[in-house]
Amino acid sequence: xxxxxxxxxxxxxxxxxxxxxxxxxxxxxxxxxxxxxxxxxxxxxxxxxxxxxxxxxxxxxxxxxxxxxxxxxxxxxxxxxxxxxxxxxxxxxxxxxxxxxxxxxxxxxxxxxxx
Amino acid sequence: xxxxxxxxxxxxxxxxxxxxxxxxxxxxxxxxxxxxxxxxxxxxxxxxxxxxxxxxxxxxxxxxxxxxxxxxxxxxxxxxxxxxxxxxxxxxxxxxxxxxxxxxxxxxxxxxxxxx
Numbered sequence: 001x002x003x004x005x006x007x008x009x010x011x012x013x014x015x016x017x018x019x020x021x022x023x024x025x026x027x028x029x030x031x032x033x034x035x036x037x038x039x040x041x042x043x044x045x046x047x048x049x050x051x052x053x054x055x056x057x058x059x060x061x062x063x064x065x066x067x068x069x070x071x072x073x074x075x076x077x078x079x080x081x082x083x084x085x086x087x088x089x090x091x092x093x094x095x096x097x098x099x100x101x102x103x104x105x106x107x108x109x110x111x112x113x114x115x
Numbered sequence: 116x117x118x119x120x121x122x123x124x125x126x127x128x129x130x131x132x133x134x135x136x137x138x139x140x141x142x143x144x145x146x147x148x149x150x151x152x153x154x155x156x157x158x159x160x161x162x163x164x165x166x167x168x169x170x171x172x173x174x175x176x177x178x179x180x181x182x183x184x185x186x187x188x189x190x191x192x193x194x195x196x197x198x199x200x201x202x203x204x205x206x207x208x209x210x211x212x213x214x215x216x217x218x219x220x221x222x223x224x225x226x227x228x229x230x231x
Binding site: 035042043044045048055056058059089091093098102103104105106108109 | 219
């Protein structure tokens with residue numbers, strides 16, 4: 001398996017623009033997670049899905065952020081409009097289930113810069 | 116409110132030394148999950164372990180071991196015979212019990228530098 005795939009790997013955009021980050025989880029994994037990492041706030045879990053259904057989005061910082069999982073093999077994280085403080089590395093991860101013995105597999109991350 | 120403290124900002128050791136990374140947490144939940152993640156210099160995140168608060172047995176995986184002490188609210192991580200490839204930032208995290216929100220609270224991380 002190719003692992004968790006994220007695109008783009010790098011994104012530079014201007015304040016006010018819409019940004020869409022994409023994630024393809026490992027096939028067969030039921031759980032998908034979106035994380036954000038910044039110097040100021042460290043690591044944060046934004047939202048996670050189980051079987052394509054959002055379970056908890058309380059980590060999403062503002063209404064400008066939205067995430068969808070239209071099918072088992074694809075998820076998006078959208079920021080509209082983007083702001084400079086959204087600059088961060090965004091990681092997507094998936095796991096088979098979420099039992100104690102299950103491993104979470106991370107994608108390489110998308111480095112977002114909002115000018 | 117939940118809190119995770121990784122008091123060691125940076126640790127520097129020489130290869131083959133044993134090293135322990137401390138993690139102390141605060142929570143009002145009686146059940147919870149604890150995690151460790153690794154972030155090498157290349158930037159990717161690697162999941163290391165998830166431990167249910169019901170299970171206080173120590174965990175060993177190769178050179179890695181975890182010591183969970185509920186009485187002191189600590190979940191420390193030890194690397195035995197450290198190697199240069201262990202150089203990374205290590206994050207500890209705490210999440211509420213299953214059945215509700217999983218959203219974890221992360222520590223700020225401990226940077227481990229292993230010198231050859």
